[in-house]
Amino acid sequence: MSDTQTLIENRPPSVATLFLERVAATPDAEAYRYPVPSASGEGPDDWKSLTWAQAAERVHAIAAGLIELGVRPEERVALASATRVEWILADLGILCAGAATTTIYPQTNADESAYILSDSQSRVLIAEDAEQAAKAVEKRAELPELTHVVVVDAAGVETDDFVISLADLESRGAARLQEEPELIKERVAALTKDQLATLIYTSGTTGRPKGVRLPHDNWSYMAKAIAATGLVSGDDVQYLWLPLAHVFGKVLTSGQIEVGHVTAVDGRVDKIIENLPVVQPTYMAAVPRIFEKVYNGVAAKAKAGGGAKYKIFQWAAGVAREYAKVTQDNFRRTGTASAPFGLRAKHGIADKLVYAKIREAFGGNLRACVSGSAALAPEIGYFFSGAGIHILEGYGLTESSAASFVNPGEAYRTGTVGKPLPGTEVRIADDGEILLRGPGIMEGYHNLPEKTAEVLEADGWFHTGDIGELSPDGYLRITDRKKDLIKTSGGKYIAPAEVEGQFKAVCPYVSNILVHGADRNYCTALIALDEAAITAWAAENGLGGKPYADIVAAPATVEMVDGYVKQLNEGLQRWQTIKKFRLLPRDLDVEHGEITPSLKLKRPVVEREYKHLIDEMYEGAREA
Structure with a gap:
């Protein structure tokens, strides 16, 4: 057995165990960096640090505080917050209490938040601020299981028996630990690998989101497998801005605990450009x-x-x-x-x-x-x-704990998602669908056995819904989503993501593009332009000072984009070419439900919203 196999097969039951081991091994090493607004409120943020020991003190206090509130092993504690250091500390606190984290995106509206809290039977909600707390308080009558809301930033929040601050939770936990100093070690020692650790609700394109059940073993495996790739070391500095409610952001916290490097945490996307020269990361993940x-x-x-x-x-x-x-x-x-x-x-x-x-x-x-x-x-x-x-593309799903494939360091190949993580198996079905099996695969969908049976076979093979091909030496190339493949009325198959990707490389002004053509005799596209880029172009082309909607409606803008569409078409097969396009009056966004918080396009939503534009592009066309 290789050292890698030994490392993975002898993994502990949970990331909570790995966290205690990391704290014991390097208590005084820097663990996290996080921004604090400068005292004057102007100029750049100050960055503070937590050592592993300091992080553990807060994590243990949060864990003991949750136990004091009556949270029992495997009961759910929801987290509704943007990416910040407290998200990680709270998540680790939940795991060290033996409970399970239900993740909620801060952009989720009150109705859907209430659905997730109810479906997961969450006992406590840890909310970032007054806005997030209000969603649960407003729906309290519909949430009989919810006993407390804990608020990280309690400014402007009225606290009572139901709503308490994170500082109060930590102080209650610290008092409990005075009486029972071994409480957290005992809770962590009692964890088994099959116990639920995380419930992540996938933002479905239609209907209610599904809760993906990820037990402790998924994260412990991910931590060891990421370390085994050799891509990260203890000397690294990671810049973490991805949404931690999403599985891609969450898996990065597991790998860091195993390897022990520094992570700088700030989820404000508008601060990325400002933060990078300050943090000077050695690696970062992005979409x-x-x-x-x-x-x-x-x-x-x-x-x-x-x-x-x-x-x-x-x-x-x-x-x-x-x-x-x-x-x-x-x-x-x-x-x-x-x-x-x-x-x-x-x-x-x-x-x-x-x-x-x-x-x-x-x-x-x-x-x-x-x-x-x-x-x-x-x-x-x-x-x-x-x-x-050097961009190392990787691949995985919520249902596979995010990281199933990643490109191997220097041997990376652009256009592929690399090789499987150690311990993960892959095979390509007869119809081209990618199937995965291994310790990263979910237990199933929460309370949805029929939906689980649709994608998870009895022998452990998971149907990803993605189409791909493997090279002879094991590199995977994703062709498209199985359900997104377009078949024209002429019988030709087209992978829209491939055409969309090529257009993004050609046109410097595009933000989002959706290629349409299912059961039609030619392809069309809906194109949204990047506001900053097109506004700068407009200023140089006689459209300065005009609002976005007017710029995209201007004939000069349409003509400019048409030039890029023609350039794209030169490199495509005849049946792939874009015959007509329409510029959208605004960019696609999370708020309108057109893209997910991890910035993935929701095709059915966009096609429904702009059906009139699609119909317009096929008016008078003779369908083959």
């Missing part, structure tokens, strides 16, 4: 939309700088892609990421002119980024690879 925004921002800035600057950027982008493809191909064949002298010389010049500035914007120390949750357009991946920002 493709972030890389697309950076790429579009750099391209738009170059374009605004005049023709010469934009020509230099386009040349440098071409060199980056060529360099990435050549070096990755050579590494695959020879084990060395080499390039011919002429290409190296061009790359060196482009590095000084363009790439070095991009790396500096990411903090200057970035070794790698992990991208997941949706497909990254390969041309954008190759651009960043050639610029020295």
Whole structure:
């Protein structure tokens, strides 16, 4: 048995156990960094730190406080908060109390929050602030199981027997620990690997969300498997901004505890650009939309700088892609990421002119980024690879605890999601569907045995609903969602995500695009533009000062986007080409339910919302 197999097979029953082991091993090492607004309220935030021992003191107090409130093993405690250090401390406190965390996105409305609290039978809600607490207080009559709401930031909150502050919870816990100092160790020691640790509700495109039951063993396995990949070390600094209510953000906390590196936590997406040079991370995880925004921002800035600057950027982008493809191909064949002298010389010049500035914007120390949750357009991946920002695409689902595949460090291949994590099995079904089996797979859907049986076979194979192909040496390429494949009325299959990804690499102004064409005789697209990028373009093209809706309605804007659609079509098969498109009057967003909090497109919602535009594009068309 290899060292990796031994490490994984001898894993402890829970991440709570790993946390206690980590605290005992490196109590004085830095664990978390978090921002605190400056005393004046102006200028950059101050960043504070917690050592592992300091984090444990708070985690134990939260755990004991929950026990004091009457929370018993496996009972649910809900967490409704944006990503912040208290989210992690509360989650660990819940696990160390032997309870299970129900995650709720802060954007979730009161009705859906109440549904999740009710369906999960959550006993306590830990809410970020007055706004999150109000959702439960408003629906209290419908939630007989809910005994307390604990508020992290209690400013403006009236506390009583039902609503208490996190500080109060911690002080009650500290008092309980004075009486029973071994309480938390005993609770953690009693945990078994099959006990429920987390309930994550997937934001379904239709109907109510389903609660995915993830036992303690899922996270313990993930922690050990991530460590076994060798992608992270104890010297790393992670910048964590992803929603922790989402499985992708949550799994990053497990890996960190096992490896013991520093994590800087701040979920404010609008602060990413400001934070990166301050935090100077060595790695971070993100969703493709972030890389697309950076790429579009750099391209738009170059374009605004005049023709010469934009020509230099386009040349440098071409060199980056060529360099990435050549070096990755050579590494695959020879084990060395080499390039011919002429290409190296061009790359060196482009590095000084363009790439070095991009790396500096990411903090200057970035070794790698992990991208997941949706497909990254390969041309954008190759651009960043050639610029020295190495994006390792990974793949997984809520039902597989997030990380089932990841690209292996230097041997990464843009356009693939890499190889399975140690201990995870994969096979491709006859219809191309990806099936997974291993310790990361969920126990099932909460209270939905029929839905569980639809995707989970008796022998443990999980049906992902994604279509893909494996290379002879085990790299997986995702083609599309099984249910999203388009079959035209001419009988041709089209993977819309592939076409959409190519357009994102071509057009620097796109934010979201949805390709439509099921049972039609040609493809069309709904296109939403990035507000910052298109506003800057508008200022240079006689549309300055106009609101977004007016800019996208202007003939000049439609003509400009049409040029990029024509460019896209040149590289597509005839049946894939976009014959018509419509620009949307606003960008797609979470608030309107058109994208998920992890920035995935909800196709049925968008197609329903803009049915009139789709119908318009097929009016008068003779269907084959």
